Amino acid sequence: MIKKIFFQLIFFNFFFFKEVFAAESGGMPQLNPEFWISQIFWLTLTFGTLYVILSKLILPKISANLELRKSQIQENIEAAEKQRENSETKLKEYEDIILKSKIKSKNIFKETREKIIKDINSKKDTLDKQINEEIKKTEQEIEILKKGASMKINKIAIEISSEMVRKFIGAEVNNSSISAMVDDLSKKNGDKYYGN
Amino acid sequence: MAANPMTQFEVYRIGPEIKLGAFDISFTNASLFMVISSLAILIIFNFGSKKNSILPNKIQLLAELSYTFVSKMISDTAGSKAKPYFSFIFSLFMFVLFCNMFGMIPYTFTVTSHIIVTFILAAFIFISVTIIGFVKHGFGYLRLFVPSGVPVVLLPLIVVIEIISYLSRPISLSVRLFANMMAGHTMMKVFGGFVISLGIIGGWLPLSFSVALTGLEILVAFLQAYVFAILTCIYLNDALNLHH
Numbered sequence: 021m022i023k024k025i026f027f028q029l030i031f032f033n034f035f036f037f038k039e040v041f042a043a044e045s046g047g048m049p050q051l052n053p054e055f056w057i058s059q060i061f062w063l064t065l066t067f068g069t070l071y072v073i074l075s076k077l078i079l080p081k082i083s084a085n086l087e088l089r090k091s092q093i094q095e096n097i098e099a100a101e102k103q104r105e106n107s108e109t110k111l112k113e114y115e116d117i118i119l120k121s122k123i124k125s126k127n128i129f130k131e132t133r134e135k136i137i138k139d140i141n142s143k144k145d146t147l148d149k150q151i152n153e154e155i156k157k158t159e160q161e162i163e164i165l166k167k168g169a170s171m172k173i174n175k176i177a178i179e180i181s182s183e184m185v186r187k188f189i190g191a192e193v194n195n196s197s198i199s200a201m202v203d204d205l206s207k208k209n210g211d212k213y214y215g216n
Numbered sequence: 217m218a219a220n221p222m223t224q225f226e227v228y229r230i231g232p233e234i235k236l237g238a239f240d241i242s243f244t245n246a247s248l249f250m251v252i253s254s255l256a257i258l259i260i261f262n263f264g265s266k267k268n269s270i271l272p273n274k275i276q277l278l279a280e281l282s283y284t285f286v287s288k289m290i291s292d293t294a295g296s297k298a299k300p301y302f303s304f305i306f307s308l309f310m311f312v313l314f315c316n317m318f319g320m321i322p323y324t325f326t327v328t329s330h331i332i333v334t335f336i337l338a339a340f341i342f343i344s345v346t347i348i349g350f351v352k353h354g355f356g357y358l359r360l361f362v363p364s365g366v367p368v369v370l371l372p373l374i375v376v377i378e379i380i381s382y383l384s385r386p387i388s389l390s391v392r393l394f395a396n397m398m399a400g401h402t403m404m405k406v407f408g409g410f411v412i413s414l415g416i417i418g419g420w421l422p423l424s425f426s427v428a429l430t431g432l433e434i435l436v437a438f439l440q441a442y443v444f445a446i447l448t449c450i451y452l453n454d455a456l457n458l459h460h
Binding site for chain 2: 059086
């Protein structure tokens with residue numbers, strides 16, 4: 021529908037054109053040479069002036085502005101690049117320092133650990149030795165005491181037996197006979213009593 | 217007067233009649249809009265180039281974008297040898313563009329809708345390009361009419377066609393711009409007339425067409441200025457970098 025109307029309008033348009041040409045004495049005003057010279061003159065004048073002013077005054081300024089901006093931006097980019105490189109080297113240095121200090125601290129840690137372990141070991145060794153000596157000494161003492169103990173016990177047994185015999189019977193008994201009996205008994209049952 | 221779509225192209229005198237010898241160089245409405253366009257260009261680009269800040273303001277950005285747009289157009293089509301002609305092509309593009317755009321304002325006059333204006337511009341370009349070609353290459357410039365890789369039998373025909381196409385350049389260049397401008401403005405005027413004649417009931421359809429046409433015509437106004445400038449660049453390219 022719209023298409024149809026559009027084409028109709030275009031058709032009418034041309035129709036209208038023909039009427040216009042019929043009505044106009046000269047047809048298109050463009051083909052009327054009355055003002056051609058004037059138009060040529062003013063075109064030359066205005067366009068010439070425009071060209072001269074643009075090319076001599078304005079365009080060089082715009083071009084200079086653009087160049088200046090370009091160079092400034094370039095400079096800024098270069099400065100930024102430099103700073104970036106700087107910061108990168110600084111960062112690398114920083115990382116290096118951190119790595120070195122890490123290694124160093126590790127080493128220190130290791131050394132001290134070894135040192136402490138060595139120290140502990142040596143101290144432990146000496147302590148062990150001391151303890152062993154003490155143990156040996158006490159063992160010897162115990163051994164001596166053990167040996168002495170049976171004799172003392174025998175002696176005490178003899179004295180007690182003789183005393184008991186004297187009190188019970190009221191007679192003196194020869195110590196040597198009692199000691200012989202005690203010796204005999206202790207030999208028989210010594211193991212049971214002293215637990216050797 | 218309002219019904220006639222061609223009256224908008226009529227040239228009339230503003231002020232007194234000025235005579236230079238036998239020639240009538242009176243100031244007309246066409247002259248007025250040439251002056252207005254040139255002044256507008258000069259004012260905009262003067263403000264656009266006055267201050268130089270790293271972050272450009274709007275008008276400076278406009279001027280610089282136009283500058284880079286035209287400079288890119290020239291270097292793309294005509295190469296680096298065309299740099300000395302940058303100012304001319306820039307002025308040409310801006311002049312045609314502003315004349316076209318001022319013509320889009322209602323009740324104004326479109327300078328480029330007159331064949332004499334476009335023809336003078338095109339003829340100037342044609343003559344200049346031909347002179348540049350002969351200055352740069354001497355008579356070797358005539359090799360432009362002899363394309364390479366053409367069978368010898370066809371050569372006479374091809375050369376004639378090439379010469380005709382070369383000579384018709386100013387006509388095609390000028391008529392293209394003039395006809396586009398005239399047809400567009402006539403069409404808008406006709407649709408505008410339909411709005412009035414069809415009244416409040418039927419006038420909406422031509423009105424919507426008129427609105428759409430206005431957008432199209434603004435596009436055409438830019439496009440034709442661009443085409444005019446880029447064809448100039450192509451002709452210049454032929455003259456500067458002769459391919460044979």
